[in-house]
Amino acid sequence: MPIIEAAPSAGKKLFKALVIGAAGLMALSMLSPIVIISAGERGVMTTFGKPDEVVHEPGIHFRIPLAQTMHLMDVRIQKGEGEGDAASKDLQSVHTRIAINYHLDPKQVVNVFKNIGPSTDIAADRIIIPAAQEAVKAITARFTAEELISRRTEVRDAIGALLREKMQRHGLLLDEFAIVNFAFSRSFSEAIEAKVKAEQEKLKAERDLQRIEVEAKQKVASAKAEADALALQRQQITSDLLHLRKIENEREAIRKWDGKLPQVTGGTVPFIQVGGKD
Template identity: 65%
Template sequence: MNRLPLKVIGIVVAVILVVSLAPFGTVPAGHRGVMTTFGSPGSEVLSEGIHFRIPLAQKLNLVNVSIQKGEGDGDAASRDLQTVHTRVALNYHVQPSAAITVFRDLGNEPGTRIIIPSVQEAVKAVTARFTAEELIAKRTDVRDQIVAQLRERLARHGIVVDEFSIVNFNFSRSFNEAIEAKTTAEQLKLKAERDLLRIEVEAKQRVAQARAEAESLAIQRQQVTPELIRLREMENQRQAIEKWDGKLPNVSGGAIPFINVNGAK
């Protein structure tokens, strides 16, 4: 009768030992596993899934190989010695095949060990190549040069740069005011140039109109001939006759006075 409880107790103890010793480990999605034996990493990168290990002697360590995002701020100096405060964002991931390298050489902390210092160094080095105004006008070139430096440096540690962006450039207050004043002056200059061009166009239009009117008058004068004058006189006489009501004017004066027909008997 006592043997049954002993068997149950033995099974329970065995289960507890198995669970506590955990002779297996799981690598979840987006990770790779590095098995260490008494702290020494093995040479095989373990893929996602269940992997057996020797209890107490081996430990399954996880390395994140999914895309991760980091943002940071930093100060640098431009080529014209302007202080530039830059905020950047970086998307990166660990190459799955380099999981052991990242675990062993970077302590499985690539963000703090290599990425942040590399970003700061690249931003400072590239910013020093441009003036403050060029950093604004050539923002794409600045970003491309920073990315090129980062990819070269991080690739040696098994890290891939997926995306990099410059979130913002901030300058000193005096520099911002100088830029604003320059922009305003350029806008006023453009407006003055447009006004001058408009005035020139309008003047040319008036000259062209006056020239056309003068040419029209000259042509009309050339077309006036004695025959045309006589024709116009005849036309005026015809129009006067058509308008005459048959009454002679009741006036007198001159060498030959008009006869007052109305008063004749």
């Protein structure tokens, strides 16, 4: 029995000690006159809730306990993604998905704190997402659905420029902007695929025709060269040349003769004139 009563008593003491320790740490934090701002952050000091106009840089800063509070603002690059529906110039439905990198302008920290709040998440919800949707709708309305695909870089730059302008008004800077994807209706996507296939087949047919024309020209040139060569040979054949070829053939026959007459039955014995008297 005494052991059973001691256990709850020890648990209560431990819980009480933890509560006192947490309260002490909180009180120490509230009463501490020193505030440390890390790299990638800026500080906004408020005195009884009223923000100062000075942007506090990273380092050690002093404050009046209970009267002043240092609010830390993250100025590092943040990543955001969003998507929305819009209409193209030719009234095609376009579903756009975008990705951006942005950061808080360190010089505008106080204004952002006053107008938006201390959290960049609040800035994304209140400023960036609505501004991005508005910019996408405004720019996609200037292009046809086909142009959104064929002129994608131009569309991206136009949306980025408009979004950058809207964000700067609220102390936010756009670092990078990318169109992750354009999605159209199924019927339009099929029409685009059919058109691309037709253009590819047309291009292939044109290339085949060019190849056939080149091969035909090569054959004509080859035939012409052969005809020119034959014509040149005919021009070079004269009676003297023919007589010379005859003599050469007779000499070759004599050179190859072994001195024996052909063995034949009946008929006239062939005679080869091998020489004559002058």
